[in-house]
Amino acid sequence: MTGRQESYYLCYDGDFGLSGLAEAFALSPAPENARAALGLVTAKLDAYDRETPVDTFDHLSADQRSILGYDTSHDEWGYAEDLRDDVRTLVGSPLSDEAVQTVWRVAAGGVWDPAAHGMSTRDWLRCVEETCAARPPRRIPGRRPAPSRMWNARPPSADEVRDDVVAEIRSCRERPAGSLPSPDTLSALEEMAVHAHPELAFRLFLRALKVCSVRIDKERYDRFQALGDRFGYHGFLIDTGLDVAWPPIDTARRDAVWDFGLSCLAGQAHQEWSGSREDIRMAAEGDDVGQTPGSAAAVLLEDALRLLRSALPDAAVSALWSGASDWSGTGDGRDWLRLIADVCRERLREVVPAYGPAVAPARTELAGLVLREVRETAPTVADKVVSPHWRPVPATEVMDALEHVVTRIDPDLGFRLFLRVLSRLRVSLTQEQYDRYQAIGERFGYGEYHVCDVDYLIETG
Structure with missing residues (x-):
């Protein structure tokens, strides 16, 4: 991956990149063929473009943009570039084709399996990368950070977080027999964390948990949020779609970050x-x-x-x-x-x-x-x-x-x-x-x- 300098929450308040694309597939009707599937990729990119029009803050000075949360350090960074970065990481990794296919199939909710249409998952991802590369560069005003995140936090290196991501993936193996994700999926995700990139593996791991409706206790949820903080995610990336076993409401518990x-x-x-x-x-x-x-x-x-x-x-x-x-x-x-x-x-x-x-x-x-x-x-x-x-x-x-x-x-x-x-x-x-x-x-x-x-x-x- 490209060693991004800014935190992801500056641009996204939800999922993004390849895991965000997998979410779009999981929530959509199954495409009839590869062309229709790539149409869904284009629709996802178009939706993000409409959400953040290019000229939104063009009339503001650099100082004004900074105050509003505009990301002045990467004016050309957009959703397509983050998606390309994920795809290049995965396609260029030493993971087996079977492992790549397993993770994508589960993360996308089984809605789109390239193998059923005569394509390997790597070939499918290369088509996704080409679709992103064909788009003009984007200048995107970054959104304000989530309240619990630090403006200048440095994203961690892969080595700093790999063990923690692997530990979370392995902890799912302790669930009762028959629980999802499957052992093959967890093994592929662990391979991805070790041999591709732990940050991408963590997002796809979360997608797998959400697609499989795995219930997460509050202690594990808090660990996920702590990892998300280190990666620079918006808190909603963890929350949205995750089945959490919340404790009962307790008005005496002061767990709000701001006023209440x-x-x-x-x-x-x-x-x-x-x-x-x-x-x-x-x-x-x-x-x-x-x-x-x-x-x-x-x-x-x-x-x-x-x-x-x-x-x-x-x-x-x-x-x-x-x-x-x-x-x-x-x-x-x-x-x-x-x-x-x-x-x-x-x-x-x-x-x-x-x-x-x-x-x-x-x-x-x-x-x-x-x-x-x-x-x-x-x-x-x-x-x-x-x-x-x-x-x-x-x-x-x-x-x-x-x-x-x-x-x-x-x-x-x-x-x-x-x-x-x-x-x-x-x-x-x-x-x-x-x-x-x-x-x-x-x-x-x-x-x-x-x-x-x-x-x-x-x-x-």
Whole structure:
């Protein structure tokens, strides 16, 4: 393979290359002949071209493109080139024709077997390579990276990951007799990891697991995601189509990378936001990579129920939302919370019908620490007003509501909303304050990118 310098998530939020092509075949009707099969290859490339038009960012400067996530180091790199790279790796490897055929046949879901049409799989792959080579070079704006990935992470060398990929492939041999993929498929994939390239072998291994509907436990899933991180994959490449035995929803488990719950919803609200059921629904469906489906709705529902069942006055609920979000169209604060709860229950009924919402006990042991931070900030915003041109709310009311949440409802929710208020009011922070916030976030179990949402507020110079 060509020693790619950038991470794959910069260009893809799902599968790509030969494994992405195999996915397209597995999801399509069986082609009648080789010509029709190559037509499906062309359709896959055309679909990617339509998804990322060549002139999308042509009007932007190099700096602007960099800010938006445009991959300036490989302007000519596109899907066809990644597919060609995979094909050349496999065709030029010392793998037997039988091994190449076995892996392709399984990864494509048995939809297209070149041997049934008088072609070897290597000859078929050469035709794929020629189809890619005939296309003009592409300039593709890279997508933003997934939240849990590092911008400048160096993709590992084959030697650094080969043993780990082989170990995952071999671990499938421990499954009960008759489980799929077959022993021949696993042997061929192991050969590919050793003698071709482990990164390509890992993607095709994942495709085989998905096609064969092999159920994966959470521990193995986490290992797959860790390997995907090292390769620079978007998390959805692992997730999409993989049958995972998810653990039960647990709202006390903090496994989101960024913000979550009501504070996350507040962060998504802006002046153009309608506050409709659809807007709330998007937040309720926003499970992070590695979270049990329904987790986002469960924690959002829990936050809403905490406030609904509290003695916090309606005006304070509205002030709290205004201070934490950039949208003030809630009307009655409790009616807004009831709508949120209703949408979350609807989502949970769909994905985990047996789930019974229960508000967990508050983490009161950290109330004193959070309260100190809120009270330290309150005097610095005493003269500020939230939404001064639309339903103005004095910042003092927002801070009073925050103090009520911290001391009488839930310090965790209070701290998350406090971080949102800091951003909303553009409160300048010292490095010492920020370090304290990070320490509190760690004690609450927040993800690594949660508190850093406010690091831009730190005073410099």
